[in-house]
Amino acid sequence: MATASSANVYCTNATDKQISYANNSSLQKKVQLKTRSFLEDTIKDMLSKMVHVPCIKVADLGCASGPNTFFPTCEVMDIIASVCRQAHWESPELQVFLNDLPQNDFNTVFKSIPAFNGKPCFVAGVAGSFYQRLFPSKSIHFVHSSYSLHWLSKVSIYN
Incomplete structure (x- = not known):
């Protein structure tokens, strides 16, 4: 069972090494592709309940x-744009918060933003463990996590 101290142990740094996550993450992408329909249904449901x-x-x-x-x-951005287009809604701006442990190689992440910048969004890094609160109450519309929630020992319920 993972604990809050696990936050200091499990990190995907060292992106230039052959054994790094950056060089060994094709399985994760395959799973993300297979779960796209679930992601799409979830975002459609979220948008249907939101006032503009x-x-x-x-x-x-x-x-x-x-x-x-x-x-x-x-993927999230493309789905939101598609739903808005189909519903004849104006596409909203997107603010994306990329979170990982402070030891994550955020320099590499931020260096790759120019290639991503053609997308209509604002990107910010949030270093910290999700064992603690990362954002103000009711400030995030959608939270995505592919391969990190399995480290939680229990689910937190917020009202």
Whole structure:
């Protein structure tokens, strides 16, 4: 069972090493592709319950640093744009918070933003463990996590 002290142990740093997550994350991308329909249904449901919001705030917990960092964010953005287009809604701006442990190689993440910058969003890094609170109450519309929630020992319920 993971504990809060696990936050200091499990890190996907060292992106230039052959054994790094950045060089060994193809399985994670395959699973993300297979779960796209679930992601799409969830986002459609979320948007159907929202009154027009000028900026949707998305958090990606456990973003890591490597080729998959922006993949979930791009998927979320594409789905939101598609739903808005089909409903004849104006697409909202997106603010994306990439979260990982402070030891994550955020320099590599931020260096890859120019290639991603053609997307209509604002990107910010949030270093910290999701064992503690990362964001103000009711400030995030959608939270995505592909491969980090399995470290939690229990689910937190917030009202």
